[in-house]
Amino acid sequence: MNFLGAFLSVVARGAISLVCCLPIKVVAFLGRRCGDVMFAADGRHRRVALRNLTQCFSGTKTEREIEEIARDNFRRIGENICCAIKSTSMPDTAMGGLLQVRRSESSASVAAFRARNIIMASGHFGSFELFSRLLPHIREYRHLATYRAIRQPHLDKLLLSLRERFGMQLHERRAGAEALKKELSQGGVLLTLLADQADRANGIELNFMGRAAFTNRAPAVMAARYSCALFVPICHRVGLGQYRIEIGEPIATVLPDGGRRSCVEITADINRALEAAILRDPANWFWVHDRWKRRPVHARTPVLMEAVTA
Secondary structure, eight states: OHHHHHHHHHHHHHHHHHHHHSOHHHHHHHHHHHHHHHHHHOHHHHHHHHHHHHHHHTTTSOHHHHHHHHHHHHHHHHHHHHHHHHHTTOOGGGGGGTEEEEEOOSHHHHHHTTSSEEEEEEOSBSSGGGGGGOTTTOTTSEEEEEEOOOSOHHHHHHHHHHHTTTSOEEEETTTOHHHHHHHHHHOOEEEEEEOOSBOTTTOEEEEETTEEEEEOOHHHHHHHHTTEEEEOOEEEEEETTEEEEEEOOOBOOBOTTSOBOOHHHHHHHHHHHHHHHHHHOGGGBOTTSOTTOOOOSSOOOOOHHHHHTO
8 A cells, every 4th residue: 555655656757747848828727638538438427417507597597517527627627727736836926827816805705804714615626736825915814724644644744835835834634633723722723624515514505506405514614603704715717727815805793783694694605606696697606526425424534624613
């Protein structure tokens, strides 16, 4: 097993080195062609994407339109992955052509960026790994995120080193709860979470794209518990090998009289913000995962975001 992991790590390093040597437009183009190949070859994920899209858009789009969205989604995924890899070789001064960051200038947004902590409850939109490059745009906070380790330790170490290369600190979802609690308690943290994954064991069942979905309550609970402003930023693809992270208005976590809003209300607002991004550009979301899973028979072990809110 260790030999296999070491071998895969060597192969991955070689592939990463090759991608990093190429111009970003070439990288993006090749990524899209890889997506075409995967759409043809990966029948399981193609069926998942087509099923999800059909269930969400059968009333507004034709079968042909849905298939084209799915095909473009695979192209985007290939492009997103390749551009994320390429970004690991690019210093901050060279990132302007790949990533732009747009923040709302409203009084509510400006005030929220003075909060003790900030939670960025985003989703699998665009090249979402580029959230690790937000530091030059928001320097007032320590940048943290959660991740799930993979089984091969050599590959896991490689991926972790790439993700943390430009100043983001990562906490493993299943083992890093106490460390993350400590960081949030100290304050001065900007925490990026992916809030569009199913949470069947501990989630709240809410509407998402017209269907019931078990939704993680952690961003809402953490925002209240650790004095966090809450945003739902989205990474949009704006051109070949070009992305823009848009940080809009904050999600309200308190009532006008100063009382706390309910976890259900806050989480529903997060879902609505994610839905708006999907409707704006359907191919930009990660349709190959099953967002609408059923409740499992046996509860699983809580992962980091659940443990932090426990």
